[in-house]
Amino acid sequence: xxxxxxxxxxxxxxxxxxxxxxxxxxxxxxxxxxxxxxxxxxxxxxxxxxxxxxxxxxxxxxxxxxxxxxxxxxxxxxxxxxxxxxxx
Amino acid sequence: xxxxxxxxxxxxxxxxxxxxxxxxxxxxxxxxxxxxxxxxxxxxxxxxxxxxxxxxxxxxxxxxxxxxxxxxxxxxxxxxxxxxxxxxxxxxxxxxxxxxxxxxxxxxxxxxxxxxxxxxxxxxxxxxxxxxxxxxxxxxxxxxxxxxxxxxxxxxxxxxxxxxxxxxxxxxxxxxxxxxxxxxxxxxxxxxxxxxxxxxxxxxxxxxxxxxxxxxxxxxxxxxxxxxxxxxxxxxxxxxxxxxxxxxxxxxxxxxxxxxxxxxxxxxxxxxxxxxxxxxxxxxxxxxxxxxxxxxxxxxxxxxxxxxxxxxxxxxxxxxxxxxxxxxxxxxxxxxxxxxxxxxxxxxxxxxxxxxxxxxxxxxxxxxxxxxxxxxxxxxxxxxxxxxxxxxxxxxxxxxxxxxxxxxxxxxxxxxxxxxxxxxxxxxxxxxxxxxxxxxxxxxxxxxxxxxxxxxxxxxxxxxxxxxxxxxxxxxxxxxxxxxxxxxxxxxxxxxxxxxxxxxxxxxxxxxxxxxxxxxxxxxxxxxxxxxxxxxxxxxxx
Numbered sequence: 001x002x003x004x005x006x007x008x009x010x011x012x013x014x015x016x017x018x019x020x021x022x023x024x025x026x027x028x029x030x031x032x033x034x035x036x037x038x039x040x041x042x043x044x045x046x047x048x049x050x051x052x053x054x055x056x057x058x059x060x061x062x063x064x065x066x067x068x069x070x071x072x073x074x075x076x077x078x079x080x081x082x083x084x085x086x087x088x
Numbered sequence: 089x090x091x092x093x094x095x096x097x098x099x100x101x102x103x104x105x106x107x108x109x110x111x112x113x114x115x116x117x118x119x120x121x122x123x124x125x126x127x128x129x130x131x132x133x134x135x136x137x138x139x140x141x142x143x144x145x146x147x148x149x150x151x152x153x154x155x156x157x158x159x160x161x162x163x164x165x166x167x168x169x170x171x172x173x174x175x176x177x178x179x180x181x182x183x184x185x186x187x188x189x190x191x192x193x194x195x196x197x198x199x200x201x202x203x204x205x206x207x208x209x210x211x212x213x214x215x216x217x218x219x220x221x222x223x224x225x226x227x228x229x230x231x232x233x234x235x236x237x238x239x240x241x242x243x244x245x246x247x248x249x250x251x252x253x254x255x256x257x258x259x260x261x262x263x264x265x266x267x268x269x270x271x272x273x274x275x276x277x278x279x280x281x282x283x284x285x286x287x288x289x290x291x292x293x294x295x296x297x298x299x300x301x302x303x304x305x306x307x308x309x310x311x312x313x314x315x316x317x318x319x320x321x322x323x324x325x326x327x328x329x330x331x332x333x334x335x336x337x338x339x340x341x342x343x344x345x346x347x348x349x350x351x352x353x354x355x356x357x358x359x360x361x362x363x364x365x366x367x368x369x370x371x372x373x374x375x376x377x378x379x380x381x382x383x384x385x386x387x388x389x390x391x392x393x394x395x396x397x398x399x400x401x402x403x404x405x406x407x408x409x410x411x412x413x414x415x416x417x418x419x420x421x422x423x424x425x426x427x428x429x430x431x432x433x434x435x436x437x438x439x440x441x442x443x444x445x446x447x448x449x450x451x452x453x454x455x456x457x458x459x460x461x462x463x464x465x466x467x468x469x470x471x472x473x474x475x476x477x478x479x480x481x482x483x484x485x486x487x488x489x490x491x492x493x494x495x496x497x498x499x500x501x502x503x504x505x506x507x508x509x510x511x512x513x514x515x516x517x518x519x520x521x522x523x524x525x526x527x528x529x530x531x532x533x534x535x536x537x538x539x540x541x542x543x544x545x546x547x548x549x550x551x552x553x554x555x556x557x558x559x560x561x562x563x564x565x566x567x568x569x570x571x572x573x574x575x576x577x578x579x580x581x582x583x584x585x586x587x588x589x590x591x592x593x594x595x596x597x598x599x600x601x602x603x604x605x606x607x608x609x610x611x612x613x614x615x616x617x618x619x620x621x622x623x624x625x626x627x628x629x630x
Contacts, residue, residue, distance in 0.1 A: 021581070021596070023588035036340055039175045039593060043343040043369060044532070050373075063375035067347055068340045 008057070008078040008085070015052055016074065020045050031075040036068060046071055053077075059084040090295065092264040093287045095163040097294075097328035098124050108305055109333040112355070113153045118225060120331065123157060126225040128256030130161030130194075130217070133246060137192055137215040141166030141260050144188045144270060148172040148181070148195040148202075151311060151336040154219035154248075156324065158194035159269075159315075166260030167192075168267035168284070171315035175339075176592050178202055180280065182209020184272050188282055188481050196220040200237030207240045215244050222249025264288035270481055271318055273419050274528075274540050274595065282481030283419045285321075292474030293422040294325040296447045300426070301359070301387055301413070303330035308384075309359040310352065312337050312366060317533065318419045319391060322361050332359075342366065345374035349382065356384040361415075363533030364395035365565055371402045381406045391415040391423065392533030393565060394521065398435040405432055416442035416521070418535065420490065420505050422475040424449045425519060441518045442511070449473030452494055452504060453513050460496040463513040466522055470494060472504035527616075529558040531566045534594045541568065541597065544590045545583060550575040553606050556597060557620040569623035570597040573605055601626070 006014070009031060016022050020040055022029055035041040041049070049071075050061050061084060070080045091097050098120060101108065106121030118126070139145060145162035147169050149155040162169040170188055172181045185193075185206055192215045195203065200218070207213050216239055219225065225248060239245035264287040272280040303309070309327045311334055313319035327334045335355050341347045348370055352360070367390060376382065388403070388410045395414065404412060417424040427443025445451040452460060453467040461467040472494045479487030494504035510522040527538045538556045545554045554572040561567040572583055580600035587596045601623075607615040 021584045021588075021598075023581075023585040023596075036343070041343075042593065043366070046343060047369065047373060063346045063373055066373060067344050071344075 008081045009074060011053070011056055012049075012074045012077045012081070015049055016040060019048060019052070029074070031078075032073050034072060035074070035077075036072055041071060049077070053081050057081055057085050059088050091329070092291060093163070093259075093262060094268050094290055094294070094325050094328075095127070095160045095259060097325060098127065098160055101328055101331040104331060105305065108331055110328070111153055111156050111334045111336065113151070113336045114338070116153055116224075118153050118156070122225065123160065125256050126157045126251070127160035127164055128259075129251040129254045130157055130219070131164035131259060132254030132257045133217065133251055134161060134165040134167070134192060135257070135260065136254065137217075137244070137246065139165045139167050139192055141262060142266065143167040143192070144170050144190050146170050146172050146185055146190040146193040146195070147315065148174060148193055148199060148206075149315075150174055150196075150339060151315060152196070152220075153225055153336075154196060155194070155315060156334070156336075157219060157225055158217070159324065162194070163262075163268060163287075164257075164259040166262050166266070168269050170270045170272075170282070171320075173314060173316045173592070174199055174202075176316075177589055178205035179209055179590055180592065182206050182211050184280055184282070185209075185211030185213070187280075188270055191215065192217070194219060197235070197237050200239075203243065204240040207243070213240065213243050215246060217246045219248045219251075221247035223252070224248070225251075262287070264291065265478075267478065269321075271316060271419050274535055274537050281483060281486065284478040284481055285422070286478050289422065289475050289477060290321055290325060292448050293446070294321065294329055297322055297423070298326040298329045300446070301326075301389070301411075303327065303332050303359070305331040307332035307358045307386075308335055308355055309333070309361075310335050310337050310355070310357045312342050312360060312362045313533075314339075317392075318422060319361055319363070319533070321422065322389070345369045345372070349374040349376060352382050352385065357382075358384055359387045359389070360385065361389040361391070363392040364390050364399070365393065365532050367403055368396065368399040371399055371406065376406045378406070383409065385410045388412050389415055391417070393530040394439045396565075397433050397437050397439055400429065400440065401432050401435055401437075404429070414440040414442060416519075417471070417475070418505075418507055418509075420477045421449070421471045421507065422477075424471045424473070424475055425451055427518065439521070441514075442521050443518050445471075445473070446475070449475055450494075450497075450504075451511075451519060452496060453511055453519075454495055458495055461513075463515065463517075466510055466512045468525060469507045469509045469511045469519070470504040471507060472497065472502060476503070476505045527558075529566055531558075531568070532594055534592075536568075536595050538568075541570070541587070541591065541595050544587050544595075545570060545572060547590065548574070548578070548583065548586050550578045551583070553614065555606055555614050555616055555619050557616070557623040559620070559623045567599070567623075568595070568597040569626070570600045571603055571606055571619050571623070572600055573603050578602070599623075599626075 102120040102124035311323040491503040
């Protein structure tokens with residue numbers, strides 16, 4: 001699958017697996033997996049993810065959107081990106 | 089007479105003003121009176137559970153009212169507290185607990201699933217105290233009605249409800265040479281090593297800091313650092329000395345710069361002490377207004393790694409009313425030198441000086457020949473004085489290697505600690521940090537021995553050889569790249585997963601490159617310099 005065909009959810013999952021080097025079992029990483037609770041996303045990972053999403057979708061994620069509620073899970077991060085894409 | 093024991097600071101502040109706010113966690117508050125009483129009752133429970141002077145009590149918890157009570161309860165029972173990071177791999181925590189013989193653990197019920205793992209990894213646990221169960225320490229309702237978990241076989245579970253049976257007691261008699269806490273840091277042998285800090289060592293720093301930075305009961309100090317990190321001792325104990333309010337910052341809030349900005353504003357925080365990478369994030373992504381940002385802040389302290397000058401300058405321009413100081417010192421010496429940054433530096437200025445020794449400490453710069461160098465010459469920094477640790481737990485050989493007779497010092501030979509850091513004394517008497525003697529690095533304020541990571545990777549049965557390089561990175565400070573040669577079928581993700589089960593996340597390589605063979609130097613050693621260049625070139629491609 002080329003990156004152009006990937007959904008935002010798939011983009012986020014790929015980032016978590018490849019860039020954050022998710023170390024659990026692949027089946028564990030559901031859309032609702034608690035990334036913050038489980039320590040998969042840390043402060044630097046969040047900043048890297050924001051930069052990745054901004055570049056991949058040509059969007060701007062405002063600092064006020066970089067809050068815990070929006071970064072809890074793959075689903076919530078993808079929803080944030082989708083909202084920015086449709087607003088853009 | 090000033091207090092000589094850390095736990096007496098709480099009692100003294102409680103006597104001055106029992107209703108003053110001691111610790112704030114979200115919307116929960118403990119006053120100094122409540123903190124003193126709850127930790128006194130906990131010490132009674134701990135003594136009843138068999139804790140004796142000189143024992144070690146584990147505190148396995150995120151920052152919370154309960155964990156602050158646990159630290160003081162352990163010390164009042166005559167024990168040293170040993171913080172255990174809930175986010176660290178169970179294998180590492182089990183090693184630490186076995187290493188220093190933790191029989192009694194304070195840990196909330198939310199972490200009950202890991203208690204059995206600790207026992208399986210060799211922790212000699214006999215008692216677990218879950219202070220989040222039972223009655224709220226402050227007399228209010230608990231945030232969530234947690235259910236009582238099962239303790240592992242052979243382990244007795246106690247709850248906050250059991251505290252009622254224990255009256256606040258007089259603290260176990262201890263002297264200031266007894267250990268207050270043990271902090272485990274990265275070790276070059278692949279195993280964490282326990283830095284033993286006595287009450288006297290800790291108090292020398294705490295008393296200096298509270299006076300130098302003029303902390304008062306009106307201060308609201310943010311606690312950003314985790315309990316396993318020695319920055320936390322300023323927050324906890326300098327606050328207690330001054331009767332300031334300690335505001336705990338949750339792990340999540342500290343991750344999100346805009347939330348941290350809101351936290352500082354809403355709580356009207358006056359003092360922060362943080363690693364530079366966190367302050368850099370606040371500057372870059374905290375959405376600080378161009379003028380009058382964070383008006384409550386009067387003091388910003390930083391330590392743990394070099395603060396890139398342009399980020400420090402940006403912070404000083406955004407928050408001009410605050411005072412700034414660079415604190416320096418490995419865990420083994422606590423803070424031993426400091427430097428106040430009084431003027432906004434130019435972006436291309438060298439990093440902030442590490443300044444001069446704090447009261448009671450002496451900085452000695454020693455050359456390769458073991459003699460004190462003349463000012464202006466580079467050398468290794470030796471530190472001597474009241475803040476220097478007692479040694480490494482259970483490792484007299486390593487202790488003797490790093491705590492040595494101080495060159496050039498006549499009279500009583502209190503040992504000096506060899507920091508391994510290269511410095512130069514400038515004409516004005518201040519010290520400039522030049523780098524490391526070995527391949528230890530700093531990342532997000534954590535000290536990492538590259539050999540420690542390599543040792544973890546080499547435990548993999550199919551790995552043949554490996555070398556880890558630290559690559560400078562503008563965003564994170566440092567990226568860790570591992571070059572590994574292994575039998576067929578072992579990929580980068582296998583190596584990363586293997587590491588994650590053994591070493592903390594901040595030590596897990598950011599990237600793993602598989603090579604058929606690692607390049608060698610003419611003397612058949614791994615060509616580390618060549619691999620470091622390779623790693624840096626790849627980083628440039630991102």
